[in-house]
Amino acid sequence: MKGSSRRKLIARTAIFAVLTSVGIFVLLPTFYLISFTLTQWTEIYTDVFVNPLIGDANWQQILRFSALSFRLSFVAVALDFLFGVPLAYFLARKRFFGKAFLEDIITLSLVIPTSGFGVATLLTWTGISGLGALIGKGIFEASYVIPFINVPFLMLIVHVALTFPYIVQTLQAKLEDLEPAFERASRTLGASAFTTFRKIIFPLSLPALLSGGVLAFARSLGETGATMVVASVHTTAPMAIVRWVSEFKLATASFLGFILIIVATVAILSVEFLTRRGGTFKIPKFFLAFRIEDKILKREKFLSGKSRWIKDIASLSAVAIVVVLPVIVVLASVGTYWSVDPDTGLFRGSVLYQLFGPPNYFNALMKATSTSFLVAAIATYIAACIAIPSVYLIERYRFGRILRYLLRIPLIVPTSALGLSVLLLWGPSGLRLAMPGIWLIIITHMVFSVPVVVESTIAGYEGSEIRMYENASRTLGATPYDAIETVSLPMLKRGIFAGVILSFTRSLGETGATFLVMGSDVTVPPLVVNMAEALAIPAALFASAYLIALSLLLLLLFRVVVRR
Amino acid sequence: MPDVKLVNVTKTFAKGRIVAVDHIDLHVRNGEYLTLLGPSGCGKTTTLRMIAGLIEPDEGMIYIGDKLVTGLPPEDRDIGYVFQQYALFPHMDVWDNVTYGPTVKAWIEEKRDRIGREMLEMVKLYDRSDAVPRELSGGMMQRVALARALAAGARLLLLDEPLGALDAKIRFELRYELRKLVNDLGLTAVHVTHDQGEAMAISDRIALMKKGKILQVGTPQELYMKPKHVFVANFIGESNFLEGYVVETDDRGCIIELRGGLIAHAIDKTRRKGERVVLAIRPETLSIEKGHKKVLNGLPGYIERFRFEGTDVRYEVTLKNEDTIVIVRPALMGEWINEGESVTARFSPDKSYLFTYPTAGLRRELALE
Numbered sequence: 001m002k003g004s005s006r007r008k009l010i011a012r013t014a015i016f017a018v019l020t021s022v023g024i025f026v027l028l029p030t031f032y033l034i035s036f037t038l039t040q041w042t043e044i045y046t047d048v049f050v051n052p053l054i055g056d057a058n059w060q061q062i063l064r065f066s067a068l069s070f071r072l073s074f075v076a077v078a079l080d081f082l083f084g085v086p087l088a089y090f091l092a093r094k095r096f097f098g099k100a101f102l103e104d105i106i107t108l109s110l111v112i113p114t115s116g117f118g119v120a121t122l123l124t125w126t127g128i129s130g131l132g133a134l135i136g137k138g139i140f141e142a143s144y145v146i147p148f149i150n151v152p153f154l155m156l157i158v159h160v161a162l163t164f165p166y167i168v169q170t171l172q173a174k175l176e177d178l179e180p181a182f183e184r185a186s187r188t189l190g191a192s193a194f195t196t197f198r199k200i201i202f203p204l205s206l207p208a209l210l211s212g213g214v215l216a217f218a219r220s221l222g223e224t225g226a227t228m229v230v231a232s233v234h235t236t237a238p239m240a241i242v243r244w245v246s247e248f249k250l251a252t253a254s255f256l257g258f259i260l261i262i263v264a265t266v267a268i269l270s271v272e273f274l275t276r277r278g279g280t281f282k283i284p285k286f287f288l289a290f291r292i293e294d295k296i297l298k299r300e301k302f303l304s305g306k307s308r309w310i311k312d313i314a315s316l317s318a319v320a321i322v323v324v325l326p327v328i329v330v331l332a333s334v335g336t337y338w339s340v341d342p343d344t345g346l347f348r349g350s351v352l353y354q355l356f357g358p359p360n361y362f363n364a365l366m367k368a369t370s371t372s373f374l375v376a377a378i379a380t381y382i383a384a385c386i387a388i389p390s391v392y393l394i395e396r397y398r399f400g401r402i403l404r405y406l407l408r409i410p411l412i413v414p415t416s417a418l419g420l421s422v423l424l425l426w427g428p429s430g431l432r433l434a435m436p437g438i439w440l441i442i443i444t445h446m447v448f449s450v451p452v453v454v455e456s457t458i459a460g461y462e463g464s465e466i467r468m469y470e471n472a473s474r475t476l477g478a479t480p481y482d483a484i485e486t487v488s489l490p491m492l493k494r495g496i497f498a499g500v501i502l503s504f505t506r507s508l509g510e511t512g513a514t515f516l517v518m519g520s521d522v523t524v525p526p527l528v529v530n531m532a533e534a535l536a537i538p539a540a541l542f543a544s545a546y547l548i549a550l551s552l553l554l555l556l557l558f559r560v561v562v563r564r
Numbered sequence: 565m566p567d568v569k570l571v572n573v574t575k576t577f578a579k580g581r582i583v584a585v586d587h588i589d590l591h592v593r594n595g596e597y598l599t600l601l602g603p604s605g606c607g608k609t610t611t612l613r614m615i616a617g618l619i620e621p622d623e624g625m626i627y628i629g630d631k632l633v634t635g636l637p638p639e640d641r642d643i644g645y646v647f648q649q650y651a652l653f654p655h656m657d658v659w660d661n662v663t664y665g666p667t668v669k670a671w672i673e674e675k676r677d678r679i680g681r682e683m684l685e686m687v688k689l690y691d692r693s694d695a696v697p698r699e700l701s702g703g704m705m706q707r708v709a710l711a712r713a714l715a716a717g718a719r720l721l722l723l724d725e726p727l728g729a730l731d732a733k734i735r736f737e738l739r740y741e742l743r744k745l746v747n748d749l750g751l752t753a754v755h756v757t758h759d760q761g762e763a764m765a766i767s768d769r770i771a772l773m774k775k776g777k778i779l780q781v782g783t784p785q786e787l788y789m790k791p792k793h794v795f796v797a798n799f800i801g802e803s804n805f806l807e808g809y810v811v812e813t814d815d816r817g818c819i820i821e822l823r824g825g826l827i828a829h830a831i832d833k834t835r836r837k838g839e840r841v842v843l844a845i846r847p848e849t850l851s852i853e854k855g856h857k858k859v860l861n862g863l864p865g866y867i868e869r870f871r872f873e874g875t876d877v878r879y880e881v882t883l884k885n886e887d888t889i890v891i892v893r894p895a896l897m898g899e900w901i902n903e904g905e906s907v908t909a910r911f912s913p914d915k916s917y918l919f920t921y922p923t924a925g926l927r928r929e930l931a932l933e
Contacts, residue, residue: 181651184618185709187638188645189716191668199668203655294670304637 007480018389022403025386025443026450030261030410033421037258040251047251058252061240066259069237072151073220076159077167080216081209083160083315084167089197090312091168092175102319104559106165109323111502111558112551113509114162115525116544118229119532120326121158123333123541131325143232154230159223161322163216170212174205193308194300207275214271215412218264222414225511225525229532229540238416242515245420254424257417264412272405327548334545337538354539361539364527365546371438372523376507379442380500383449388496390450391457392484395467404458407451419444419513427517436519444517445507452506453499460495497561505554509547566629566642566720566752568592568615573624575610584610586776587624592754597746599755599763602773603799603932608756609724611773615754616722617641628720639668644713648725650705652697658684658708659693665716683711686745703734710742714749721746723755727762739766760800764788772796794842794919798930803844804889805926810839817913824885828861832918840921847892849915852879853908854901862908863889870903881909 037044048058091103109117124131126142144153182204186196202209224238231239237256244253334351336342341349348357355362390407394400410418422444426433434440466488473483489496511525518526524547531540570590576583585607592598600608613619615626617638626634633641652661660667662683666676684690687707697705706726713721726742727735743766746753757763763770764784771781772795779793780786784800791797794805808822817831820843828843835841856864865883872878877900879891891909901907922929 179649179651181647181649182653184616184638185645185647185651185653185712186664186668187618188616188641188643188722189665189668189712190639190642191664192637192639195668199664200653204653293667297668297670 014389015393018386018393019403021386022390022407022450025382025446026410027406029422029425029444029447030413030418031421032425033254033257033261033417036421036424037254040254044251044255047249048255058249062237062252062256062259065235065237065240066256068151068234069221071149072155072159072236073217075149075151076156076163076220077213077217079156079160080164080167081213083318084164084212085171085209086311087164087315087319088168088171088175089201090315092172102316104555105319105323106168107558108327108552108555109161110165110169111505111509111555112162112327113511113525113528113544113547114223114225114227115229115509115511115528115532116330116547116551117162117326118158118226119528119540119544120330120548121154121161121226121322122230122532123537124326124329125154125157127333127537131329141232142230143234145234152230152232152234154232155227155234155236157322158226158230159220160318161326162223162226163220164319166215166219167209167212170208170215171205174208175201178204192297192301192304194304195297198296198300210271210275214267218267218412218414221260221264222412222416222512224414224416224515225509225529228511228529238414238512241414241416241420242512245423245516250420250424250429253420257414257420260414260417261421264414265409268408268412269405272408330541330545330548333541337541341538349538351538351542354536355542359536359539361531361536361543364522365524365539365543368522368524368527371441371521372508372525375438375441375445375523376504379445379449379507380453380503382442383446383503384453384496384500386446387450387453387457387499388489388492390454391461391492394454394458395461404454407454410447411451411455414512415448415510416512416516418447419516422447422513423516436517438518438521440517440519441514441521441523444513445510448510449503449507452503453496456499456502457492457495460492460498464491466491494561498558501554501558501561505551505558508554509551567594567596568720568752568754569625569627570611570615571625571627573611573614573621573626575607575614575619575621583776585614585621588773588776588778590771590778590781592752595750595752597743597753597755597766597768599757599767599770600773601757601760601763601770601799604758605775605933606773607776608758608773612722612724612754612756616643616645618645642718642720644716644718644721646706646709646713646721646723646726648728650697650702650709650729652705652708652712654697656696657693658689658695658697658700661697661708662712662715664712669716679715679717683715684708686714687711702730703738706730706738707741710745714751719751721751721753723753725756725758728757728759735762742766764800770800772799774799791844791917794844794922794926794929797844797917797919802847802890802892804847804850805930806843806845806887806889807921807926808841808843810835810837810841813837818918820918822863822885823887824883826863826883826885828863828916829913830916830918831913835918842919842921842926843916844919845889845911845916847878847890848876849911850889850891851910852881852891852893852901853910854905855908856906857908859908859910861913862910864906864908865889866906867901867903870900872900879907881907883909 049056051058091099122142125140140153142154145151146153146156182200183196186200191199222238224242227236228239237260241253241257337351339350339352340347343349347353390403394404422440424430426443427440428435434443469487469491470483473487478486509525511529514523515526524543528540528543528547531543570588572587572589573585574587575585588611600611602608610619614621617633617636621634625632628641659680663676663680666679681690684693687710689704689707692700692704700708727738730738739762755766767784769781769783770787772779772787774795780791780796787796787800791800797803806822808820810818811821812819813835817829817833818835820828820830820841822828822843830843863883865881867879868882868888869880870877872895875895876892877895880888881891882888889909
């Protein structure tokens with residue numbers, strides 16, 4: 001009796017400690033910007049809408065930058081669907097040589113440090129060592145805007161490259177789960193492959209498509225690192241936050257951040273709510289008028305015929321062009337730029353000169369590397385310590401589901417808004433816990449590191465009937481703690497490792513938030529942006545190649561852990 | 565009413581390392597109910613899927629009616645396919661499931677509605693048209709699945725363990741319902757199962773498969789009474805197997821010396837003197853008497869174990885030569901004999917079969933996988 005009440009006390013203390021850490025280090029910073037905006041409303045209102053000097057110019061800017069961001073995200077997600085859906089279907093249903101490699105490429109675009117990838121894309125499309133080598137000059141101007149949809153070209157393809165994996169991975173997982181008998185039944189009843197997709201697979205996988213779409217949309221809305229590099233004269237909303245904070249226009253910046261956080265939160269919560277409720281949807285019958293249905297069926301029959309490989313080829317080529325090509329170009333260009341600028345033939349434009357010559361970027365890069373690794377290691381370690389017990393709370397208690405929804409939010413909130421939130425909360429103008437610098441970076445990265453580890457561990461938890469094994473261990477005489485130590489943790493090992501690697505990689509590549517909280521402790525991704533903005537292209541090139549190579553290494557490690 | 569012809573059909577998986585179906589020939593006649601029977605992994609479902617076009621054979625040709633269908637996608641083969649797990653679309657109600665075929669084939673509305681109604685009335689579920697699949701019981705779901713397959717206008721019905729996921733009682737009921745339906749509608753049906761009782765009860769003919777090959781095709785009676793293969797004798801019903809040599813042949817049959825010097829007479833006239841053989845005797849054709857008696861085909865031994873099984877009683881008898889045989893007798897006929905008593909097991913020469921001793925060994929030949 002006494003033992004069990006002591007055990008309860010320990011359990012309660014542990015739960016309290018975990019919830020407190022999650023609250024303070026993850027949820028509070030995520031939502032602080034909202035309360036900050038509301039409590040400082042008069043000040044912000046004055047600054048944004050009725051500024052004595054410039055009137056509502058700030059508001060006009062917010063509108064303009066947000067409009068670009070939303071337009072960009074919508075178009076990017078539309079393209080993601082266009083290429084991602086056939087690709088996911090292809091990966092889920094076919095066994096072929098090189099499948100694992102293709103899946104790696106898709107994972108790569110999730111873990112690649114975005115600023116490095118931005119440099120790669122910039123070089124590929126505007127430089128003469130990329131695609132431009134074919135015609136002797138850059139294919140596009142960096143500022144080229146696609147007419148009609150009014151979206152900058154480079155931004156669009158960078159966003160597609162960085163967001164399509166969300167669609168592919170969620171849909172692929174769902175399709176692999178889906179009973180193949182449904183498809184077979186539909187085919188034997190006389191439906192062509194396309195009709196089967198429209199009437200069976202699509203409605204059944206709609207929840208996955210929606211949540212993949214929201215993740216992609218949120219990522220695109222918040223993307224900073226690559227966007228800054230390829231931005232040229234354009235400005236997106238998250239970029240504006242970074243710029244305004246550096247100009248100390250905190251009020252305007254926090255109002256924009258507030259808008260972004262609200263949009264992202266509403267998007268994810270509504271999709272969660274929609275998809276959790278029923279599991280499947282009844283699609284309204286748009287095509288009930290039989291004549292239209294008839295025509296659609298004929299088209300589908302035609303498309304299911306010999307020409308169906310076209311869509312596979314199209315989506316594979318899209319991946320090759322937006323993801324693989326830039327990576328190859330940037331890695332290869334380090335060679336071309338190594339001792340001489342291929343454009344001008346000058347040594348001053350070479351990698352060697354910029355790294356080791358008077359600009360001495362090599363020192364800066366090494367210093368940034370050690371900062372980056374230190375930050376990633378500490379943030380990931382603390383995050384794992386908080387995340388693993390959190391998974392237990394999520395799986396064991398009724399409030400766990402709420403905790404899980406809340407923990408999804410930091411993953412999709414634009415990181416520059418997150419950085420601003422942390423800065424305002426813990427920084428010099430807030431509670432003064434840390435000055436901008438390495439510790440503030442660590443606190444910022446923890447906000448998304450905890451959810452990353454949680455998600456990955458939960459995936460491991462739900463895939464393996466841990467509850468059953470734990471019960472087995474309890475009936476064999478193990479205490480709850482013994483059961484966790486001897487059964488659950490070893491079974492969760494892979495999920496945890498995978499989460500740790502993902503979190504480490506993400507921390508290593510994070511740009512948007514880091515910009516705001518780093519002070520003088522520069523990490524590698526912001527350094528790359530700075531180099532690109534200072535037009536030190538060879539140095540940026542080298543640093544990007546270096547970052548991408550690092551992420552490839554981590555990806556390899558991830559693969560070893562996940563696939564073993 | 566189509567017939568189905570498989571000519572030299574082969575399917576391998578894992579780059580040829582696993583031969584699922586090994587050069588089989590099969591002719592399913594018009595209006596016939598044929599069952600592909602065999603242990604799991606014998607290739608029966610693969611065969612069915614190849615007929616449906618869900619997978620393509622590596623070699624060989626498949627004809628439905630007179631049409632060569634190899635290479636044709638499943639939607640163009642005019643078949644009905646019923647799945648073990650029903651595969652009712654979870655996002656559609658019963659009505660939409662049943663009229664799915666007519667809808668995707670763009671039949672006119674009246675025809676679609678008439679057929680949907682007919683089929684649902686036929687399986688007695690018209691009043692459940694608005695239900696979604698998860699509200700139905702297993703038996704109902706399988707009836708809907710059947711109605712759905714038939715509503716698409718198929719004359720050839722392919723059934724993949726259609727009763728496998730159901731409770732025993734419902735399985736028995738649905739078995740006869742299914743058979744009657746196929747008869748009434750005059751369909752051709754190919755049914756896959758591993759349950760020999762089901763196959764015996766439902767089929768016009770059975771094709772028994774093992775390791776990708778068809779061992780024997782015939783009516784249930786033929787397979788039971790005249791098994792051509794020791795595996796068939798064991799898989800259809802039950803058999804005791806005794807090893808021995810032919811020691812003498814004459815115009816009435818042959819005499820076999822079993823292990824331990826026991827002697828048995830058989831009516832098989834095709835055997836040569838000195839041939840190594842397996843004698844198969846069904847447990848229900850053996851009689852049993854107390855004490856050791858010198859009679860024709862009497863095998864002396866004692867009762868190792870006695871089991872009461874309801875309709876039958878079951879004796880395990882250890883023979884003098886240490887072989888064990890099983891004897892099944894109707895429970896309510898004759899008196900029961902206790903464990904440990906000496907007995908003579910007897911069988912009539914025309915109720916036993918001889919097989920050439922398999923080169924791979926008897927145990928290996930009888931193994932299910």
